[in-house]
Amino acid sequence: MSEVKIEPFPVSIPERDLTDLRERLDRVRLPEAETVPDGAQGIGLSRLRSLLDAWRQHDWRALEKRWNAIPHYRTRLDGLGIAFWWVRSPEPDAFPLVLTHGWPGSVLEFEDIIGPLTDPVAHGGSAEDAFDVVVPALPGFGFSARPQEPGWKPGRTARAWADLMTRLGYGRFGAHGGDWGALVSTELARLAPERVAALHLTMPFASPLPEDVATADETEKGMLARRERFMLTGSTHVRVQSVLPQTLGYSLLDSPAGLAAWLSEALVAFSDTRPEAGGGVSVAQQLDDIALYWFTRTGASAARWYWEAARGTPRDAETQNALTVTVPTAFTLFPAEPFPVSRRWAARRYHNLISWNEMEYGGHFAGWEQPGVLVSELRNAFRQVRDH
Template identity: 70%
Template structure:
């Protein structure tokens, strides 16, 4: 393979083995084990590129208002040069990892079964610029709570798929892979695994997919847990907001005007952007690293946000799977599908029991009364005192606690109130 081409996923980056035996299969899903292995030549090429990066002069302001600061990027690149991808692979391959053919696309996913026979199946969906790595540290506490100081009654069988065009999932070669189609694929996957009733969790794009799951197959989704509920203010909400809502409106408006340029680029010209993200590790690190910093809770005493090591691991995953362009196209696809107004959102109601955990550094804050218009069975609404857009990386223990609480109603009866 020429050095200037992207590895063809999934075949060139993994070593598929025998038929999947840990879970039921279906002819449509074609589930098989999927250990990963990046070729040595790709790691060598990455090191060469990292050693030859060309950086601009420093920003002319003393903050991040022009984008990720030069010193911050240099720190990321230095950490990336030291990063041991083979150690990441070893950790990854220690987790049961599979591939399934869903709606014509190869989807890669972790599937970790609980030792508890009454465990509730749960599908966790990530977003951008994250990956399935957002959930790695919570797999143990969710699937084996007793071993992590919890109760067997809170156990889950956990399924963590990579979105189409992300990580080791195949890159779509046709239009149409947006949250609704992805949710249908997730429902098919859960059926293939033998899970007819399950919970769904997500933030960022994972919130869109999880919400769609609840809308499409409400009889199968036992509960929905979101860290970014999809509910926008109506025009009249701006006329008489509470003080808290006014702060949310200001934060949303500021983010849309000054912090969402990346989303508009990916929603309109993902292919043009993709050339830079596939060709320059420094460009990819800057593009992803800016949002890891901007969307996490870096206040003193709040945990420090997403660590440099966590950022590097996610950035390396995007680089080594060649998914900078395909993950950007997710915005292009979804922005042509997503409701255009709060009224259109509310015309797509969710009747599944829903729980929401709100973290203070979330760039899209939501008020409860906005959410209640769309999520008609809102069981609890918990506003956290720390954490941001990536709770699985920033505050994994809090996220585990919130997920456990969110689905207790699904185990103990629909009439139970969690909080």
């Protein structure tokens, strides 16, 4: 594949890989049950057994059929093969939008919003809100190639996304992301502000300064407490994958039970599991995602993203906030987000806030948990910059 060639490709996992998975699931070896009932030791044995039982019934071929119904392509960007969905709207004035996922998610987070975004009329919306949608898989995730050398940090990925949009014929476009996708999108807006018409994020990358902590109101104090709890008990995946992704990766590649436990732990912990919120990321959505990681053998390469980012992303608030974003930025905040940010903290880094909307339901995975809300928020966010 040449550096500039864009080619479609079929998704078709060899049958021997499906057979191998079935055999591994049949002979899976699990530990004894946890010794506490509150989840303090991680995903419980009963829950994992139920998840593995459901995986035995999972229809990968049905997911392949859905995938192959979405226009998907490969190209080489900065020497690496990148896979992406590219769905053009039937509306002639559609606005280009690049959507970027994070971990432990995948492009599948956006599967249910592609139709309403690209063809709003068919989904009860207005033609003026139509988008051409581009959904690339991060390096080392899904059907994108696994990097063979260090250096694929958020900034490099953002530059690759800018090159991708150029290659697809888009000079000016919007960007959206959550989790690592929010950081890549932030970097894209920072590095190419003349091209990013607006930015929409569900997870601000901004931290409070000491003076913010000292002057925090009651709401911000609650956020600080949640952030502290997350760093103490919820950020194990960050610490392990930032330091020992290769060691962890052997288990993620060799054991379907290990992969399912590692991904499902975060998929549930970071979503809004309240019944009135829809229950969070469903078992079916989890299994589609877990199976994608399994069949593409990307457990280790996705984990390595944290190792790369830890060496290319400033952690201290002062340095982080100095990397300012000037393009119009809209935020949609969901209550189960494990690492909350206040508007005051975010405004120090994102200098042109055009909206800040706090939702009643939802968590870290908006495209899976609250797809209708996300579609509405994206339409509203980009409506005011389309013609500028």
